Amino acid sequence: MFIIILLLFMFILLVYNYYVHHGKNGRLINLLPGPPGIPIFGNALQFNTSLEEVWNIICRFTNDYSIFKIWISFIPIVSTHQPDDLETILSSTKHIEKSLMYDMFHPWLNTGLLTSTGAKWQTRRKMLTPAFHFNILNHFVDVLIKEGNCMTKSLNDVGEAVVKDLLPFINEHTLNVICETAMGISLQELGEFQKLYRSAVHDMSELLLYRSFRPWFHNDFLFSLSPQGRKQKEVLKILHGFTEKVIADRKLYHERTNGRHLKNLESEKEKDDNEVFGIKKKRLAMLDLLIAVSRDGLLTNLDIREEVDTFMFEGHDTTAMGIMFALLLLAEHKDIQEGVRVEIDNVMQENEGKLTMKSLQNLPYLERCLKETLRLYPSVFMILRKTAEDVKLQSYVVPSGTNIHLNILGVHRDPKFWPNPEVFDPDRFLPEKIKNRHPYSYIPFSAGPRNCIGQRFGLLEMKAVVAPLIHNFYLEPVDYLKDVKFQASIIIRPSHPVHMRFIPRGK
Template identity: 40%
Template sequence: MLNATKMVHFLDMFLQYKILALPVSPTVVILLVIIISLIVIYNKKYARLYKLLDSIPGPSALPIIGNTIEINVDHDEIFERLSGMRQLWGARTGFSKGWLGSNPYIFISKAEHVEPIMGSSKHINKSSDYNYLHPWLGTGLLTSSGCKWHIRRKILTPAFHFRILDDFIEVFREQSNLLVEKLAKEVGKGSFNIFPYITACTLDIVCETAMGWQSNAQNDSESDYVKAVYEIGSIIQQRQAKIWLQPDLLFRFSNLYKRHENCIKILHNASNKVIREKKEEVQKQKEKKTNKQDNNVTEDDSSVFGRKKRLAFLDLLIEASKGGTVLTNEDIREEVDTFLFEGHDTTSAGLCWLLFLLASNQKIQDKVASELKDIFGDSNRSFTMKDLHEMKYLDCCIKEALRLYPSVPFLARTLQEDIKLGKHIIPAGTTAMIVLYGLHRDPEVFRNPEIFNPDNFLPENSQGRHPFAYIPFSAGPRNCIGQKFALLEEKSVASSILRKYRVEAVDRREDLTLLGELILRPKNGIRLKLYPRN
């Protein structure tokens, strides 16, 4: 911290003795006064912050650049460095500090310390780390704050009502069956990467259910959209970790900028196409309805209502736009981009980790297969909503996979006011980084936390557990609006695969290199072997 007292003393000497015997112009004096005033204000503002944070465990930080050097490592190592801070510095307290440049961070991995942040309506503003998503997602439901977030949340919540989700089951069935057909070519032919198959399936599902758009990603092995999502996630992670890439001006001169802009173009072209075609469809439906009314022709409202339910998300946005007076085209695109991304990439990662863990634990996989056998017997019929609800053990497996490998490994909030964690006061303005990867591995909550054990989520074992000890879909006011949708989708896809095939792992967990970008995924995908289910 700069010493303002010494600076004031220096100015006094300068004025009295005219250091170096140079003439002193009024302009020089004014500039010096301004500089010293700014230093005094800076010290007054940050002195308390530095004092409070000084007692919190964490690595030593350098002036200005903070701990940037510690995370200036190869892309593959960043997640390991960040998640490792819990073990090095926060094992005792459940939190530790770090500095990204001059910005203070608190890394939290204990439920009792997560609750006052995630459970509060005061700390709902996302941190500045999310700003790098703005060129792509704008300020939609994921990244917005304040009044705008409240309005968007209110508009979109009805799109995920259980009655609407029930109408999506048909799409889950169609796309899951197509995935099973696509996987048939891998049966008995050695190892393959499951990620591209699952990602294409989840993209097709979210596009058709929420947008009314058939993306046909499962029939397009080289989806530009999926590749752009992967690449922009890597670019954003690099900007977050490297302070010299954070200013927009410097970023524009980097070799990443052109790739970034190309990704944005691909992603926005896709969402704009969805919106344009949907608006044209809505307009045609209005014209058709008007013509029928003019001709006194009636139709079955249930079919129309059923269709509206199936396309509820985009329908709600277009209806809420009031012809552009409430939501502009850009507003609609923000939400479409957000849900195209969150609705497929997070679910895809969750499914792949689930299949990998089951493939690595044959006894648990056999138990899931036995449950499915009890539900379906020897029939090949498609699943129903009732069937999905009866998959109790598969549900535990999905939750346990999300415990070990949460699709979103970090959540970040900017503290709006001071909070107390243990004996420490965390000052307002600090970024609170919730490390889900560490939070879900707390040995005081989950015995043998590294072991894949679906029994952790049996009712008798979940009872009394701290509500913020397990939050794969976030928690509090900003919890994930689509979590029921995601869990039903995971059950649908996973059960379809496991009824038909037995999966076997190729890699060991300890050999996988984790990439903690926007989504937690392994560097080289997940390789499995596939065999017919006897």
């Protein structure tokens, strides 16, 4: 009896497989080139391997095809890294829905700014954009500079030549930055909790990728029964517990100050730093916007948490990766490092040894180095969207409802737009070289209506962290980038610890 049921089940799957591949949409998808798959499973079994090998597979397909399709069971994914295609999708106000993979984020981020779509996304985007206005960044720049100086001090306290495991070292400080600026709270009192949070972000990233390439785990119930599903439940307790603590602390601050600072969100009349009920008045942050709106009954506690979860993750992990790769590249390119150092020394000298917003804006060579870093190692190396209607990409028609993989890393290293693409050359971003380049051949912060809301914040933070490190230390490589192995993740991520040597300057 069991064999009969199994055979019947297989027969139904094969019939459905035929229907999917020979229906209108399936026929259009299968006109695209791509690696061969097998019935029912498609290419899913190729990705049933380590995350390091998944990364290698994606890179291999990128090198082999400018546009290709894969099937994860009955789900087609079309990948492209041609700038014209990227522009077609990203510049459109129609193709703004995130793909199926982002559904895996919902237990963690629910439907915050990253994962929402339609009217909800438009409302939240409009609500949160003022939190990243240039005037607000100017208000927060001292926090960025302070955190860069804290990193310098922690290295100086060790003395001699310090070898650091870069990512956790940088992550600790970028998490401090996003909490003090966007959330308005300090992490100094949270101790081990913030270490648990950073570790949980990494664990959750791995679980999301693991689940995405295994279609049998796309079902929430089946996934919850697996060991990975049980692990995700524990990881979510840490992630949500941390952000709920952040929200509770900020709400408590406003309760103790009778909410009077929320009334100044638009006027920004706070000018002193007096203490109220023993609590220092703090800058008005993104979280304050959410709390103020919630007091009018327009947001629930869950609404606030999903945005805090989104920005806590996106605001610290992505920036930390950018800073790490910038330091590694500068360590390996001594001449470029020295050019950056001379520029920073000159600016510091003009400002009595201090950094300011004005001085950070007056570092064009460092900025070119950071832009070139994000070309070679874009923190967000891919974007996934779902087509809202049939769309032409290159010479193929991709049907409505198809998951589109927009390969940012692929276009950033395409030799048609970037001669010698593997070479670190900040002069690629000189004004005369930018002028005639395809606008969608460089999109480290995405582009179009769903571009990164915090891109100016991120670049400013990278400058504020890298500048004092270069000013105070000579950077020397311990692990070379040619030897760094990567793993598939939500953002670009090395699969092992990466180290570097900091040698104090004899000034």
